[in-house]
Amino acid sequence: MKSIEEKDLFEKIKQGNERAFEHLFKTYYAHLCVFASKIIEDEIAAEEIVQEFFVKLWEKRTLLTIDSSVKNYLFKSIKNLCLNFIKHNNVRLQHAKNFIAEVETNHFSDNFIEVDLARKIEESIESLPEKRREIFRLSREEGLKYREIADKLKLSVKTVEAQMGLALKTLRDKLKEYNTFLFFVSAFKKEMD
Structure with missing residues (x-):
């Protein structure tokens, strides 16, 4: 798409x-999804970042001014969002490592957290509308x-x-209290692979 066409489109x-x-x-x-997934190496998170970006773009469309080409603006915005995602996850990973170190030092058992979390995840998935739940299970449980x-x-x-x-937004909201634990478990599994 030519720069002039992009500017007209954006207007x-x-x-x-x-x-x-x-x-x-x-x-x-x-x-943008391919670009984001190359930066953060997580296809699902990349799609979420791009989807959220487009939602915010629409919501704030009247306030935006684009000095460069629209294409440059889009890719630069996604790059910045990906870098923020990486920084945020590094902070969360450090926090999770500190939490685990404290747990190990104090000999706490996190088994009750895992059992409670598994139950809460299943309840949260079951609370999704039928079609959304089916789509979620096909993606996450069957890997489609x-x-x-x-x-x-x-x-x-x-x-x-x-x-x-x-579905992901709903589950994130319902499982807020477990965010640190969930993030640590997923980050730890990635490090072990």
Whole structure:
């Protein structure tokens, strides 16, 4: 897309033109996801970052001014969000390591946390609307890609992406009190692999 076309498109978006926004989304979403996943090496988190970016872009469209090309703005924004994600996770990892060191020093047993967490995760998944729960389970428990889920359930890939985004947000909100523990477990597993 030419720079002049991009600027016209973005002006339409600022005026609330949903079709222009959809066109921008369809043009750049997949490229931004690939770009983000190369930075943070986590496909799911990369998709969440890009999805959240587009939501905020729409919400703040009237306040935005783009001095460079729209394409440069999009990629630079995603790069910055990925770097923030990495910094935030490094802080959380350090906090989790400190927490585990304290637990080991004080000989606390975290078995009760794991049992309670497993129960809470299952309850949270079960509380999702039926179709969203099915999509979530196909992705996380059966390891299907969004395209495979879409084909299996006769839905669009965009619908599957949107439903997964909503499912993950719901689960994050419901499992807030376990964030440090969950992050440590996933980070520790990645380090061990």
